[in-house]
Amino acid sequence: MVERIRAAVSSTIGKAGVLGGLGGFAGLFELPPMKEPVLVSATDGVGTKVLIAEALGRYDTVGIDLVAMSVNDLLVTGASPLFFLDYLAVGRLDPEKAASLVEGVAAGCRRAGCALLGGETAEMPDLYRGGHFDLAGFAVGVVEKEDIIDGSRVEAGDTVIGLPASGIHSNGLSLVRKILEINRIGYGDVVEGANVEDSARSIGEILLTPTEIYSGAVRALARAADVRAMAHITGGGLPGNVPRVIPSGLCARIDRSRWQTPLLFDTLQRLGNVGREEMFRTFNMGIGFVAVVAAASGKAALEAVPGALAIGGIVNGKDKVELIG
Numbered sequence: 001m002v003e004r005i006r007a008a009v010s011s012t013i014g015k016a017g018v019l020g021g022l023g024g025f026a027g028l029f030e031l032p033p034m035k036e037p038v039l040v041s042a043t044d045g046v047g048t049k050v051l052i053a054e055a056l057g058r059y060d061t062v063g064i065d066l067v068a069m070s071v072n073d074l075l076v077t078g079a080s081p082l083f084f085l086d087y088l089a090v091g092r093l094d095p096e097k098a099a100s101l102v103e104g105v106a107a108g109c110r111r112a113g114c115a116l117l118g119g120e121t122a123e124m125p126d127l128y129r130g131g132h133f134d135l136a137g138f139a140v141g142v143v144e145k146e147d148i149i150d151g152s153r154v155e156a157g158d159t160v161i162g163l164p165a166s167g168i169h170s171n172g173l174s175l176v177r178k179i180l181e182i183n184r185i186g187y188g189d190v191v192e193g194a195n196v197e198d199s200a201r202s203i204g205e206i207l208l209t210p211t212e213i214y215s216g217a218v219r220a221l222a223r224a225a226d227v228r229a230m231a232h233i234t235g236g237g238l239p240g241n242v243p244r245v246i247p248s249g250l251c252a253r254i255d256r257s258r259w260q261t262p263l264l265f266d267t268l269q270r271l272g273n274v275g276r277e278e279m280f281r282t283f284n285m286g287i288g289f290v291a292v293v294a295a296a297s298g299k300a301a302l303e304a305v306p307g308a309l310a311i312g313g314i315v316n317g318k319d320k321v322e323l324i325g
Helices: 002-010 049-056 062-075 095-112 173-182 203-207 215-224 237-245 263-272 276-282 295-304
Strands: 037-045 080-090 115-123 133-144 159-164 227-232 250-255 287-293 309-316 321-324
Touching: 002 095, 037 062, 049 062, 049 133, 049 173, 049 203, 062 080, 062 095, 062 133, 062 215, 062 227, 062 287, 080 095, 080 215, 095 115, 095 133, 159 250, 159 295, 173 203, 173 263, 215 227, 215 287, 215 295, 227 237, 237 250, 237 276, 237 287, 237 321, 263 276, 287 295, 287 309, 295 309
Parallel strands: 080 115, 250 321
Antiparallel strands: 037 133, 080 133, 159 287, 159 309, 227 287, 250 309
């Protein structure tokens, strides 16, 4: 397995700052020259998405999800990702399967612009049975202290920018699995109306679409606009994540009519008879990342990131977020 992943890991460590190579007890990373560097860290997993990967026997995408879930979290502070470490737990080590998972992690690191600095593979047959496995990991980034984005400069009149999600990402999949179960739909089945990109794709393939990594988009926003707050839209959706970066006394008023909800969510809502508000509390509903920018730089922000949408604005209010439309 180690030999199989060597090339994939090496493809991520050309980044300045990496000291040493694969196989050590610990990874070494030299901080870039900065006035007041602040380290930023985030950790996450991919939840029950691993069960879908296991059912389909496809392991090359959930590693990308793993990187995305942590890297996107640290991006909201204005940090640049430096490195990532992964933890893979299995019942019995299958070198091909494990290597495919780690190669996915390496692919995610390349997309994020960070190094896969190290990791751990644990074989625990008493805990993981029948081919089950789990993935976890964490990312570390750095930001100049004076450049930290924490939402403190948000004010009424600012523009709320939404960045499109690539799909369901890695949240709400326990509900998705239950919806499919009660409708007797298998992961290999084609569900009519679930997507428009390729109507022949199975529902499992659609669900395994990797989580978008927003490193490039955030860099472009930072160059073009006065970014005052950012939020990664994960579990809790827009109502649960946007308020985390909005100061007291202000409200992000988001117009749900400003973007087209992907067909996948409409299909899941119909099949599961799920209320609209519950859908927005569980899924990203097509918006995977939000930025609040100064009103004067709203147009520049939209021009800097393809697909970006003006989905609302900041107003005075107590609720911190209000969904309208």
